[in-house]
Amino acid sequence: MQTRSKTSSLLSAKAAAAASPATTPRPPLKPKPFLQLNKHATTPLPIQEMNWRMERLTPPPPAAAVAKVALARNSPDAPKVEASPLERRRPAAATVRSKQELPKNPPVNWEYVYDEIKLFRRMNSAPVDTLGCGILASPTLPPKVFRFQTFTALLLSSQTKDPANAAAIERLKTQLPGGLTIESVLEVDVKTLQSLLRGVSFHMKKAVYLKGAAQILVDQFDSDVPKEANEILKLPGIGPKMAHLAMQFCWGINDSGIGVDTHFHRIANKLGWVHTKEYDHEATRKELQQWLPVKYWAEINPLFVGFGQVHCTADHPLCHKCPVSDMCPKKDFKPRK
Numbered sequence: 001m002q003t004r005s006k007t008s009s010l011l012s013a014k015a016a017a018a019a020s021p022a023t024t025p026r027p028p029l030k031p032k033p034f035l036q037l038n039k040h041a042t043t044p045l046p047i048q049e050m051n052w053r054m055e056r057l058t059p060p061p062p063a064a065a066v067a068k069v070a071l072a073r074n075s076p077d078a079p080k081v082e083a084s085p086l087e088r089r090r091p092a093a094a095t096v097r098s099k100q101e102l103p104k105n106p107p108v109n110w111e112y113v114y115d116e117i118k119l120f121r122r123m124n125s126a127p128v129d130t131l132g133c134g135i136l137a138s139p140t141l142p143p144k145v146f147r148f149q150t151f152t153a154l155l156l157s158s159q160t161k162d163p164a165n166a167a168a169i170e171r172l173k174t175q176l177p178g179g180l181t182i183e184s185v186l187e188v189d190v191k192t193l194q195s196l197l198r199g200v201s202f203h204m205k206k207a208v209y210l211k212g213a214a215q216i217l218v219d220q221f222d223s224d225v226p227k228e229a230n231e232i233l234k235l236p237g238i239g240p241k242m243a244h245l246a247m248q249f250c251w252g253i254n255d256s257g258i259g260v261d262t263h264f265h266r267i268a269n270k271l272g273w274v275h276t277k278e279y280d281h282e283a284t285r286k287e288l289q290q291w292l293p294v295k296y297w298a299e300i301n302p303l304f305v306g307f308g309q310v311h312c313t314a315d316h317p318l319c320h321k322c323p324v325s326d327m328c329p330k331k332d333f334k335p336r337k
């Protein structure tokens with residue numbers, strides 16, 4: 001009797017709950033935040049892209065196990081074992097160091113490191129992606145004006161951060177009568193040009209170089225940027241990095257040479273890809289060109305410049321969360337005070 005009354009009260013409570021409207025509406029589901037490696041992380045990606053990344057990010061075998069196999073293979077008594085595909089791509093650190101002593105040979109791990117940095121850069125934007133010299137001129141401009149604006153951005157870029165360079169180009173575009181063209185640069189007086197270039201390092205000299213280069217372009221190259229790196233290199237204020245980048249950005253010619261800036265020079269040396277003196281960017285370019293396939297020459301500049309801007313910086317390289325730390329001889333490198 002008691003059991004029957006309990007059951008009926010339970011049933012009536014359930015019926016009452018079902019009949020009455022919900023008092024508090026269920027809060028909408030919030031999407032989980034996307035994995036952010038740093039503040040520059042981009043928005044979520046399509047599922048195919050994420051699957052591809054997860055596949056690529058599968059953790060490697062423990063370093064100790066890889067080193068043990070490598071040691072065993074070096075001993076004369078060791079049984080001959082075929083390397084797995086993963087090991088072939090990712091050799092033990094000891095092997096990497098011995099190969100790096102051969103300066104003109106490609107570093108054995110370079111493709112793996114390149115892929116990892118490329119993957120990192122896909123997920124982490126940097127100032128060069130939005131303010132770099134290659135994208136400051138609008139592609140809808142007449143071709144000669146587009147090339148001159150790109151050339152100007154390159155000329156101003158040495159030892160200047162991308163935001164300061166982009167701001168100066170914007171001032172030239174908006175404050176020169178007629179915009180940033182060869183004619184307007186030739187017409188404006190040097191002092192006005194210098195004031196428009198404030199914020200750019202060595203802006204006093206660069207204003208003079210810009211006017212001089214504009215005059216040469218008018219006199220010798222039909223008011224256009226030359227289509228030869230050697231000719232661009234002869235213009236005032238232009239170094240090898242700018243000449244090769246001008247060939248890429250202005251003419252789409254990627255095989256004239258690699259554009260090596262301070263970030264690229266520093267990182268290539270840290271990774272052991274080259275062994276060149278501090279500030280000798282030209283030596284770095286020549287060493288890289290001895291082994292890096294030409295198809296990478298254009299792509300590698302923005303990849304490594306951005307990596308140097310947001311991750312492997314000169315003062316605070318983020319080695320503790322670096323995607324290539326296990327392949328980097330300068331991991332935990334402490335910069336000079």
Ligand code: SF4
Nearest residue numbers: 312317319322325328
């Ligand atoms: S491990 Fe450190 S020094 Fe080496 S590439 Fe990464 S951030 Fe730069």
